[in-house]
Amino acid sequence: MRVLVVEDERRMAAALQRGLQAEGFAVDLAHDGEDGLHQARHGEYDVVVLDIMLPRISGYNVCKQLRAEENWVPILMLSAKDGEYDMADGLDLGADDYLTKPFSYVVLVARLRALLRRGANRRPSVLRAGDLALDPARRRVTRGETPIELTPREFALLEFLIRHHDEVVSKTEILEHVWDTFDTDPNVVEVYVGYLRRKIDVPFSRNALQTVRGAGYRLAGDGG
Amino acid sequence: MRVLVVEDERRMAAALQRGLQAEGFAVDLAHDGEDGLHQARHGEYDVVVLDIMLPRISGYNVCKQLRAEENWVPILMLSAKDGEYDMADGLDLGADDYLTKPFSYVVLVARLRALLRRGANRRPSVLRAGDLALDPARRRVTRGETPIELTPREFALLEFLIRHHDEVVSKTEILEHVWDTFDTDPNVVEVYVGYLRRKIDVPFSRNALQTVRGAGYRLAGDGG
DNA sequence: CAGGCTTCTCAGCCGCCTCTCAGGCAGGGT
DNA sequence: ACCCTGCCTGAGAGGCGGCTGAGAAGCCTG
Numbered sequence: 001m002r003v004l005v006v007e008d009e010r011r012m013a014a015a016l017q018r019g020l021q022a023e024g025f026a027v028d029l030a031h032d033g034e035d036g037l038h039q040a041r042h043g044e045y046d047v048v049v050l051d052i053m054l055p056r057i058s059g060y061n062v063c064k065q066l067r068a069e070e071n072w073v074p075i076l077m078l079s080a081k082d083g084e085y086d087m088a089d090g091l092d093l094g095a096d097d098y099l100t101k102p103f104s105y106v107v108l109v110a111r112l113r114a115l116l117r118r119g120a121n122r123r124p125s126v127l128r129a130g131d132l133a134l135d136p137a138r139r140r141v142t143r144g145e146t147p148i149e150l151t152p153r154e155f156a157l158l159e160f161l162i163r164h165h166d167e168v169v170s171k172t173e174i175l176e177h178v179w180d181t182f183d184t185d186p187n188v189v190e191v192y193v194g195y196l197r198r199k200i201d202v203p204f205s206r207n208a209l210q211t212v213r214g215a216g217y218r219l220a221g222d223g224g
Numbered sequence: 225m226r227v228l229v230v231e232d233e234r235r236m237a238a239a240l241q242r243g244l245q246a247e248g249f250a251v252d253l254a255h256d257g258e259d260g261l262h263q264a265r266h267g268e269y270d271v272v273v274l275d276i277m278l279p280r281i282s283g284y285n286v287c288k289q290l291r292a293e294e295n296w297v298p299i300l301m302l303s304a305k306d307g308e309y310d311m312a313d314g315l316d317l318g319a320d321d322y323l324t325k326p327f328s329y330v331v332l333v334a335r336l337r338a339l340l341r342r343g344a345n346r347r348p349s350v351l352r353a354g355d356l357a358l359d360p361a362r363r364r365v366t367r368g369e370t371p372i373e374l375t376p377r378e379f380a381l382l383e384f385l386i387r388h389h390d391e392v393v394s395k396t397e398i399l400e401h402v403w404d405t406f407d408t409d410p411n412v413v414e415v416y417v418g419y420l421r422r423k424i425d426v427p428f429s430r431n432a433l434q435t436v437r438g439a440g441y442r443l444a445g446d447g448g
Numbered sequence: 449c450a451g452g453c454t455t456c457t458c459a460g461c462c463g464c465c466t467c468t469c470a471g472g473c474a475g476g477g478t
Numbered sequence: 479a480c481c482c483t484g485c486c487t488g489a490g491a492g493g494c495g496g497c498t499g500a501g502a503a504g505c506c507t508g
Contacts, residue, residue, distance in 0.1 A: 102324070104321050104322075104323075104335050104338060105320070105321050105322060106320055106321040106335060106338045106339055107335070107338050110338060151453080151454055151455080152454080152455095153454075153455065153456095154454095166362065167361060167362050168361075168362055168363040168364075172334070172337075176334075182328075182330045182331055182333075182334040183328065183330040183331075184456090185456085185457075185458095186496095187456090187457075187458085187496085187497095188455085188456060188457080190495090190496060190497065190498090191455090191456075191457090191497085191498080192455090192456095193496095193497090194496095194497065194498065211495095211496070211497090212363055213375070213376065213464070213465080213495065213496075214375070214376030214465085214495075215363050215376060218362075218363075375464080375465055375466085376465080376466095377465075377466065377467095378465095408467090409467085409468075409469095411467090411468075411469085411485090411486095412466080412467060412468080414484095414485060414486065414487085415466090415467075415468090415486085415487080416466090416467095417485095417486090418485095418486065418487060435484095435485070435486090437474095437475065437476085437484065437485075438483095438484070
């Protein structure tokens, strides 16, 4: 598995390289945005770890550029907590996952593996589960032919659920990936699951968004 | 889940112990590096929380020593912000994760769980015994093709039994691993074994979950 | 600045899950 | 055959997880 790490802080980059190599990845480094963009274009990587604060071209623009060129290599974005961009921006750009510095090394590796497992490469432009369809680029959701209006938070939640459809995802995982926090009251997830249900569930039909008591939620669906 | 906390500041150590116990971990303490090294060698822990600044042997050297002995227990390092070592050093040593003091308690727990989860990921994704299949990630159990609904406690019990299928496991072992206590009335195990039997046993067939009088229970099955 | 939308908190309710208890049953030893 | 001990199980209490309506705070828009 080939990983490109685009990170300007030399010590951090080197530590990541050693760590990921120990995990069995083949790791290339780029130390600024221009270099990173160049390598990502020509390197055939399975995944790219992309810092946002970079010399020459920001990670933000590297990601935007790659996606504009229809390059769908999975991208995991890194950003400072107090930075100019936040998670919503990152995902808007077409990043596949997002971590806030200071991040946990284990979490980084876990999410890299998750990205690889998901085979996000050659990602279909529309995500499906059952008769639900979600288009990340156009921010549009439909059930069958009928469009569904969602708020940004609802959209992010549904996107996460649909990417993991048929799996049980815990409220903690949801908080980490959709809210980017650990220590928020999980009740907010319950509330938003409630909102989603009212919008996506068809009356008199089996619920698409199931509760798995004591474990989390599962979005049923055979789509891909 | 057994945790070893190696931390010389008594107040901090005690606070961690109480907090982690409340989260359902079994917690042992060591107050200096020598003691910590000794316990880590012989204690069969699922994860070790290791302060860097320790009397007698530094956490740095405890970690180095353990890895030199090919002991790959997951290690989460703690260090002071202004300390001599930083994240890069920690990862170089073979630590699996790294936290800077003062850290958030919630973050610590989240990262511990991430470490444990990662360990779990290395195991086979679907556990089998006979025609029973249990998928920990999806929280799904099937007998042949038919899905079986289990409550969290039933699920945890079956997971433990299936991991030890064809072995006799005592009620005490079950209590330790599934209930995480010693001093509970073993009757609760009998009750839950009963619940499980009603859900997983096929009528008119040999019982999969056998009682071994005076010793415990055994889940029959040739699967792996 | 007003109005609407979104996000999030809070408290109350409901139902499932968990666990206890007591009585009955079965195995094994004498 | 009898008893003792270990195991099983039905009934039920209590707690906790999850759901939801109400409403406050924040944010954007006109």
